[in-house]
Amino acid sequence: MKKLADAEKRDSLFVGTLAKGLRVLRAFDESNTEMSLGALAERTGMDKSAVQRLANTLHVEGWLNKDPATRRFRPSHAWLELAYAYYWSDPLVGAAMPKLIELSRSLGETINLAEISGDHILYVSRLPCHRTYFAASIIGRRLPALSTSVGRAMISTWSEEEREIAITTWPLKVFTPRTTQDRDQIRANIADAAAQGFAISRDQMILNEIGIAAPIMGPDGRALAAVQCSVSAYAWDDERIRRKILPMLLDTANAISPHARG
Amino acid sequence: MKKLADAEKRDSLFVGTLAKGLRVLRAFDESNTEMSLGALAERTGMDKSAVQRLANTLHVEGWLNKDPATRRFRPSHAWLELAYAYYWSDPLVGAAMPKLIELSRSLGETINLAEISGDHILYVSRLPCHRTYFAASIIGRRLPALSTSVGRAMISTWSEEEREIAITTWPLKVFTPRTTQDRDQIRANIADAAAQGFAISRDQMILNEIGIAAPIMGPDGRALAAVQCSVSAYAWDDERIRRKILPMLLDTANAISPHARG
């Protein structure tokens, strides 16, 4: 057999220099927003010379801004231009956007569109309606799927085996004192979601926040994404959520679904 | 003098392989949302072998998704994660977001935050309120600065010389039959903006769209960004815009300004 294993394939067709350069981009996150050469070297685990060349190249090519005074590097506008290109490439976003705007306007509450990315969910589109913490208002955020209404709603559309793998092996993290750490509870919540066609979570990311998510179905019956509504427990009780939010949320998710693959 | 010219500097510290790899990412845009190896080779001007290695590396590293059936490449979720990192690194966004949400809610109209990026403006944050065309609802879009209310509002805060350079040399493009091509008209519009502290544009990007932009001032009196409100000419006349929208828009822009640099 001539076919190469992954490791070997990685060797022959893998351009290490490019991978290193991208590691420099990935070094930036919410707590590392601007970095000196030294800081980059430390975070990427590469030596100063390599980082110097790579960062310089990224700077010349317009991927990093360089503060002339501090000599620190920062993400450039190019990072948002990539997001722009992503949006055009994700067929779901185009189909969903007008309906999400409508929903947000009707409900007057925060609406999100999220997809699953590995074992996390990722917010693709956000329409904040009230003041929230910063991270909740920007796209691209990743959260452990099991701890979110979006993740549970999507997983609930999967086969028994896949569900079980996710429930038992995917990571959990503590965000609030009430972030569920018990996988049995999560299993039950996902089972409910499967039965009802939507998922509700409470106090998972921040206290007194309720998330309600409805899956956007693909042609094979598996969720492609989920529409989520985030509300305050002070303003909404269970009964009102079911009466006012759910019908519209489910309508919106269903309205998006058929268009997903034509 | 030992200091190297840019061209030489480029030679010694420039990592060509990285630059090539990034050119593969940049090949994707609104009209090229998924590409085969051949298409990538053509768009980047590199030969098939190089593209093969680079695209494969990007795929392995999680920057490109590969459709197993068509073998075509598409942007991955990583592209949105970069946007996430960008948002944390731009101090203006954190300061502006809550105020933009408030403004959007008060006015019930689409609110944008945009910055200047070279000779274009770039939408950094968008809060759409009504159905619009897709491009108007997603971040990262670049538009010729001279044709937008945001660009004109920001340029109006610059020195006479800088303004003149922008007005006479920056690019124009035709979007609608009424997109202003006359640089004298643009000069007059910018002068108005300088006198009034805001800019209004009509029919520039699409017909019957009115853009109203107020600059967010930096400590040196130059605009750092602009808050923009986009409304329909069918729903709003000049008088109502000045009475209802402008006061709140200017308030919001001013409220953001002082926080920009502490």
Next chain:
DNA sequence: ATTAAGTGTATCGCATTGCGATACGACAAA
């Protein structure tokens, strides 16, 4: 002032690494 530490910048010879022509294989159309 002088010294010293820390950080960014530039140099250079060597070997690694990526280059690109080319051949192979899979699939589709004629």
Next chain:
DNA sequence: TTTGTCGTATCGCAATGCGATACACTTAAT
């Protein structure tokens, strides 16, 4: 089958990036 297209894999060569090191500049302490 033949022909064409497109993705995949190979391989020897030399261009390219590597990384140790030396230099320049700034800041802070003595």
